[in-house]
Amino acid sequence: MPSRFSSLLLQWYDKARRDLPWRGEEDPYKIWLSEVMLQQTQVETVIPYYIKWVERFPSIESVALATQDELLKFWEGLGYYSRCRNFHKACKIVASKHGGKVPAEWETFLSFPGVGEYTAAAVLSIAFHQPYSVIDGNVKRVMARLLAFSEIVEKGTALFEEKLDKWLNQDRPGDFNQAMMELGSQICRRNEPRCFECPVESFCKAKAEGNPAVYPNIPKKKERPHKTIVAGIIWNDGKFLIQKRPDAGLLGGLWEFPGGKVENGEALDNTLVREIREETGLIVEPGNKVGAVDHAYTHFSITLHLYHCKLSKPLKDNGAFDKHRWIQPEERSQFAFPGANHKLFQILESQTWTDHE
DNA sequence: AAACCGTGGCG
DNA sequence: TCGCCAAGGTT
Incomplete structure (x- = not known):
């Protein structure tokens, strides 16, 4: 017998739910992919990435056979x-050890990276209709508000689990979840919860108290330090040098x-020459400035300056380093350049690539 | 346990 | 403008 809570919740969901690319999907691989994304x-951010990924990689096997570089390009x-x-x-594990079929068993699936x-x-x-919340x-x-849970929320999950397992609809666990x-995203929003549209308002202790938005209690986060970074676009014979970051x-x-962090009080061109020598062994001369971009990562923010550079000495060999490639501007689209580097490419492409001549 | 790991949107 | 955060996981 479904709980009263789940009946009210699912009645609302059946009426209000959005049409998403992975909704109603039967293939466990695609459910899994959507959950990871x-x-x-x-x-809204995931939708276009999901569509393009599934088009290019329709199966577990197609992912297992792909190179990391190509996958990262799609990511x-x-x-x-x-x-x-x-x-x-x-x-790769599913393809090689599970016959290409996503295992429907908790311990096995949980063990995957x-x-x-x-x-x-x-x-x-969602994919196997098993009763996990x-x-x-x-x-x-949602739970912090329903239960008027005033402690720091990270420590509230045991209590939440207990309650959710009672409420979980055993027939439709995926839809319940x-x-x-x-x-949470549409009604019980972080700011200005829409309690007047909530199907389970009568269960909510926070609403009864009068001010649901005081929950959950979240600890403050540290502030992010700021770094200044300089990088070079090193030209040689119509090609420039890119480098791959370590996997971890x-x-x-x-x-x-190639480039790096400006040390205390260091001049930008000095940093540029020093970092490129340390990372690639090449000696360069900084030239025209391409531009600078600001970017915020999770734990720090940066200003990244980019300069055209030329080699002080011609290359002895073909310049093939382990983590480095010389590429032409047209080849840039084959490599994934995230964050600040991506913004630099937007500037470069608006300058038609020839301003260093 | 506390840090780390991206990005875009929002108030 | 800027701090905060979103369908978390790993170390």
């Missing part, structure tokens, strides 16, 4: 690139212009 990312701009690398690894409790519960409930940012906010998240850490596996 949706991590910390809003629905370019979506952020949190470890999601893409981990999804690639996980698809990039799959945590949220993603496991979401995929198993999800707890994401939306659900935390999506309804809870939809309720910030923007792992993606491409950038």
